[in-house]
Amino acid sequence: MNFTERLGDRLLSNTRSDRVRDVAALTRRSIRSKRALFRAEGPQNVRETLRLALSDTPPPGLPGLDAVYVTEAELERHPDIAADLEALAERGGVFIRAVTAEVLAAMTDAVTPQGMLAVCSLPTLTLDLALARAELACVLVRVQDPGNAGTVVRAADAAGARAAVFTSGSVDPFNPKAVRSSAGSLFHVPVVTGAELAEIAVAARQHGLGILAADGYADILVDELADAALLRSAGVEPFAHTPYELSRPTAWLFGNEAQGLTDEEKAHADCAVAVPLYGAAESLNVGTAATVCLYASARAQRRAHP
Amino acid sequence: MNFTERLGDRLLSNTRSDRVRDVAALTRRSIRSKRALFRAEGPQNVRETLRLALSDTPPPGLPGLDAVYVTEAELERHPDIAADLEALAERGGVFIRAVTAEVLAAMTDAVTPQGMLAVCSLPTLTLDLALARAELACVLVRVQDPGNAGTVVRAADAAGARAAVFTSGSVDPFNPKAVRSSAGSLFHVPVVTGAELAEIAVAARQHGLGILAADGYADILVDELADAALLRSAGVEPFAHTPYELSRPTAWLFGNEAQGLTDEEKAHADCAVAVPLYGAAESLNVGTAATVCLYASARAQRRAHP
Incomplete structure (x- = not known):
């Protein structure tokens, strides 16, 4: 069973769960600022946040990584991201879940959801x-x-x-x-x-x-x-x-x-x-x-x- | 009675008229290409198409002007555009109408309609x-x-x-x-x-x-x-x-x-x-x-x- 299959075994499919609501709420500035979190959508953003999270010497002042949500179809389209996610899963500390397209759509305000998103911590640089x-x-x-x-x-x-x-x-x-x-x-x-x-x-x-x-x-x-x-x-x-x-x-x-x-x-x-x-x-x-x-x-x- | 008031006297308010449907249809490429027309929305575009239409020596290869639709509120916010519209109305040849905000919204696919739009002819330069x-x-x-x-x-x-x-x-x-x-x-x-x-x-x-x-x-x-x-x-x-x-x-x-x-x-x-x-x-x-x-x-x- 490869990483994508293992991930698919614990698929989030309930669009009305608290977790979905929490991610969706990050559309609002007041919530982002209260929780010190933001949503980074699409493969390009997810790829960069993964690279940063996997870096042994991350430069200061950049966002941290809290969670990644991805549809199985999108993960199959981006093997480099799947590899980074697997490395991160082994290391631990980040919540990673496969989700249905409906859950992903419910998590974002994008007209065309891109199939993956990360929840990241706001940078704290002065x-x-x-x-x-x-x-x-x-x-x-x-x-x-x-x-x-x-x-x-x-x-x-x-x-x-x-x-x-x-x-x-x-x-x-x-x-x-x-x-x-x-x-x-x-x-x-x-x-x-x-x-x-x-x-x-x-x-x-x-x-x-x-x-x-x-x-x-x-x-x-x-x-x-x-x-x-x-x-x-x-x-x-x-x-x-x-x-x-x-x-x-x-x-x-x-x-x-x-x-x-x-x-x-x-x-x-x-x-x-x-x-x-x-x-x-x-x-x-x-x-x-x-x-x-x-x-x-x-x-x-x-x-x-x- | 000034120009804006005269224009307001013939307000288009029927969101289901053929005219509204024709303008809205220009969202589709096939319709634009068939009619050789396009929609130019917002004060910045309308201002430029008016300047061009009023120019005595318009450079070749630029769009022509067919019609202008504007809400009275938006026209009051842009006196320079109102002045150009009045000059153009005197000259004739362009269909100019005040419309309700609802008509304007029905004419465009913009999430936030900008209060005025022009229908222009596609340029024909080779x-x-x-x-x-x-x-x-x-x-x-x-x-x-x-x-x-x-x-x-x-x-x-x-x-x-x-x-x-x-x-x-x-x-x-x-x-x-x-x-x-x-x-x-x-x-x-x-x-x-x-x-x-x-x-x-x-x-x-x-x-x-x-x-x-x-x-x-x-x-x-x-x-x-x-x-x-x-x-x-x-x-x-x-x-x-x-x-x-x-x-x-x-x-x-x-x-x-x-x-x-x-x-x-x-x-x-x-x-x-x-x-x-x-x-x-x-x-x-x-x-x-x-x-x-x-x-x-x-x-x-x-x-x-x-």
Whole structure:
């Protein structure tokens, strides 16, 4: 009897059990925050939480793993996940169960449930520790859309940022929809929520980070900073003076989708920087703007300290 | 009696009328294609379609405007749109009606209807004409998610691309969800659908465009091409030879979300190029990858031909 069959022997099929209700309740922010748990859905998220749980030296500030629920059909589609689950089952400490498709559907608010989900513990990293370890950080200021929150965490991960901070007025990045769109990156990038921008700015400066505000109306373009940084790294003096050295450790501020950053919020930054709009688009979405800005910093930093 | 009041005098309130059914039917691709119409929802899309319809010299290859439906409450929230609608009503040729919130909800498949929508005619530009006018183009190869399609069109617009081409196996960018996530950019960037990649490649080369394939596994990084192009524009010989001059007119190929581009598809390109992953993310979403690649081309082109 292989692992999947053994798991199938204790199939959860009661959609009205307390366990199902408890997992479903994690859709609500108040419940997540009270229980310090969140739901990570789909193979990509489950794969990453398993890798992290199996790691002998997990980096600090990432979520823990509490339980995994999976349909047998989905497990057969992902042999790598089945292997990791089996290794974890041998090690113990995590509740693992096969469930029916109906139970899985009852556990989530997704329109199309993905066949597996994990219940994870919220990371407990402090703002101070997160910023102490980050050469590149992104700060989401009053961002409202969960899809955007997840996309920015994924972009931050790709660009190698080591902290994603959400201010107190922002959407919760552990909201199930945000977790789905982060595509596993919440298990790579330390995330801090509920901080005030003023305290974020103080902590960033204490740890030697400069602060840049992404602002569509700014006079300085991120391209100018990027070009100057590249030319300097090639030993060429840039054409014009630029007010910020992009190879510095940096925390980027990104504002609310509709309003951007207020003047008061921008005042915390060393300077405000725009992503150029070469076409007729009125604005970029926050995921796109964050990608351009974080990648520009990542490149400049890597050239200066390869 | 002002324009909004006059409009309110002929309020459409019957959710079961043929007109409502006709607009709702545009959710289906077969109906859109049969009638050559699509639905553009929300103030951002309606604003852009009105601007285009009021333009004395509309660029070719963009959608036409057939009808606008709006709730009185939403119109009051957007005085700029009300003014444009009034100008358009005076000019004639477009069917404009105030509707109840219930009628608007019955016309769309959106979970949260946005209070106004337009019915537009699909653009009729040929692949050949679209590529003849483009220094920068993006080609979506078998992209499946409507949100991604819209996000890429918006990123293409921001980067100043003049054509967005969707291969025959792709999601329809005029799908209501794709239109919503394009945030008005379908009224800026000429879009061509249903072309085969082989014919796209032939047309691109005929019009002097080079072809780059975005591929997460490629050896060449888009950063290397971008750095070399900048250094050349500054009169510095780049550190290493690069196989493609990024300031060239270029069509970028982006593949299916799960599988990327096949070897056969990549064979159409001059070279395959990766967006570097500096962190632990396994991949970028196609919107993020397209942003990095299209912006890199746009910058290089603008530096070479300011």
